[in-house]
Amino acid sequence: MLLDLFLLNVFIMLCSWVLVTYNRRAGLVDVAWSFSIALNVIIAAWAIDSAPLLVRLFLGLASGIWFSRLTWHLFRRYAHETQEDTRYANMRRAMGDYQHLGFLVFFIFQAGLALLFSYPMLNLLTISTEQWSDWTSVTVIVAGMIMLSALIGESTADQQLYHFKLDPQNQGKSMDQGLWKYSRHPNYFFEWLHWFAYPVLGLAAGSYELWIYPLLMWLFLYYLTGIPFSEKQALTHRGDNYKDYQRRTSMFIPWPPKE
Template sequence: MPPVVAAVIALIGLVLVFSAVWAWQLKSENAGMVDPVWAYSLGAVAVLYAVLGTGDSSTRVLAALGGLVWGVRLGTHLWRRNFGQPEDARYRRFREEWGDAAPRRMFWFFQLQVVISMLLSLAFLVPAYRTSEPSTVWLILAVAVWIASVVGEAIADRQLRRFKSDSSSHGKVCRVGLWNYSRHPNYFFECVHWVSYILLSIGSPWVWLTLLPPILMAWLLLKLSGIPLLEASLAKTRAGYAEYMRTTNALIPWPPRRAPRD
């Protein structure tokens, strides 16, 4: 099946899925469940492209497995974190700012997730349609980067989850493990994850398209919906978070700096 047709099928499916989630949040008044659905649905798109793709079979399998395992792992983590909990502060802030227009604007916000997902899905589409066999070296590097990124993100998520589950940590800043070296190590490994598909696509004339997903993800997390909105809330609710911001890198893990003296 031509890649354009596969992409159109994915687009229609995502529009239907996110429209259903929007309808769900109208009743629950909790938009936070869009996060796990986003991860699950993008993992499903990776499998869809592999099934419909006409490229090298080994590359298709790796792209499908990579996207599926990543999506299931992240989606399950987000589901456990959000289900039955109060609405995420980011979405609550949107509701407050949008007022009576919140239902309509939330619908288009959810459809924006479709656009973002389609752009990210280029990471799966390109390798699904590459006709040449991947170089063994690039294949090994792709798998190594994928493993390091997904395992690293899982470790960061687990460390933060355990920190939050400790009642003595309430209101404090997490500096446990990876969080001592980065304010958002989970976001760092999320960006690195998308790099693995660049390596998997080297040799395809369309490899340049796979540069977009990691760049887009980094921009979203650093400049738009990730770190800026999250830290605006944390700076107000976490004692010592301002110092944490001064001494610890936002994204790339690095030894913390000394706090400036007054």
């Protein structure tokens, strides 16, 4: 199953890479990454019958909805962009004459990364029914509450920022209303929160290694691909306005702003 899903991810990434070769907007890789995880989870929940039906339904529906919504949000953002995302534009310049091959390697790497972040769901789906404890339904409820809270929070943050950016009067300003009043990156915070649902669910099956995923996602968001780039880009485009926003507002965990 893992090999089949990886090959599916590679196919999706190769199709995306071909399109990016012509339109030179490599941000499509983010859409393809999220879409790959959504397909991985939905297919695995349908095809693997080892886990209890309740667990399969929860992961297929809850995780499928989570990553499908994220795919739609990223695609909508991508469709409205007129220029290539700064991250990938910088990569393109750095690779120079080898950008075509460089992006091919990068897209295939993302296929593997999509499988890596599908692992919590795949791991839970392959645990046989006999290994799940009597309080599986309790962990499903708790995991569902975490997932729902994260879904509402991230969806709200994304919608608030999306509509803020649509208003030309907000050009050069920092979004500091709604959830963005309490955190400079509420979308990342709720994305991180979502990953706690899987280790909580795994408690009922003794799958304790899944606790590495909230830590892994925090490292990605806090130090690698999320906050550092977003902060740098915001300072470049909004300067003192964003510095004032930084001074008043928590970076990650929602917290009342400073006066």
